[in-house]
Amino acid sequence: MRNRVITFLVLVMSFSFSHQLSATATTGLGGYAIIHPDGHVCGVIVANGSDPFGNGGVMTTEYMGCPVGALIIFQTKPSPSGNVAGWHGLDVIYRNGSFTLSGGTTITNGIATDPNGRVWDTGSGETIKAGVVTTPVQSETKTATTQSETKTATTQSETKTATTQSETNTVSPQTNTTSTNTLSETKSANTSDAIKSQQSIVVEKVETVVDSDGEEVAPEANLKVKKDNAGRITFTITSNLPEEAVIITASKKGSKSIRYSVTTNDSGRASLRTTRNLSGYTLTLRFDSEVLDQLKFKG
Helix, strand or coil: CCCCCCCCECCCCECCCCCCCCCCCCEEEEEEEEECCCCEEEEEEEEEECCCCCCCCECCCCECCECCCCEEEEEECECCCCCEECCCEEEEEEECCEEECCCCCEEECCEEECCCCCEEECCCCCEEECCCCCCCCCCCEEECCCCCCCEECCCCCCCCCCCCCCCCEECCCCCCCEECCCCCCCCCCCCCCCCCCEECCEEECCCCCCCCCCCCCCCCEEEEEEECCCCCEEEEEEECCCCCEEEEEEEECCEEEEEEEEECCCCCEEEEEECCCCCCCEEEEEECCEEEEEEECCC
């Protein structure tokens, strides 16, 4: 569940334009990222070019935490059916013409490259070049040691040593011949030294395989809100929903509701920042219309 990659349909904005795009703009329908000055992607809009406002490709208003003047950069291609997906968040970084996602995947001109080398189209999802998957080999054999699974013959336990007190057949002192039994079943005629024999046991661990179809877990998430000294508000989401689109709705009696959209990373976490005054608003976190968390922000 934590490794699956899911794209989401961007419903935040959609533009249709009939005016002539600038010579440097990327043309065609696609997902266009709004870039914060620090490099992270605040959000993704659907447009027919990187200059939707005819001003050189920058935002004219504050958008999902990005200030006026934030760059508009082409990120993803549309699907064959016309849907557009995109990635944004504090862990999606634009630098030197490429986007880097939290899991290490990079996107350049609508083409994604995974850490394992797989290259694929962000619109159709079609693999252009297969990646390489390396499977580690694990050893299931344990070797006994003298502390755990090894039995060592000693004169006190499992070794029978020639003495005049126990289990020893001794001839007269003149013959100097002694019969001794050890774990290794070796007979030695030596009455001056105790015979020690060590037996090593190699134990092979057998894995027990249990059949199970697993158990489905209901979506869970926690929403935290914090306001800094500059008046900016940061939403922090912790959930069991890796790489899923979730919605935060701010509502207040007598005021219009405000909607925020954000996608969690592969650990189910996401952060979003806004400069709006949300004092007195009730904040509701939803996934697929299901309410996961709700709180009232006092400011």
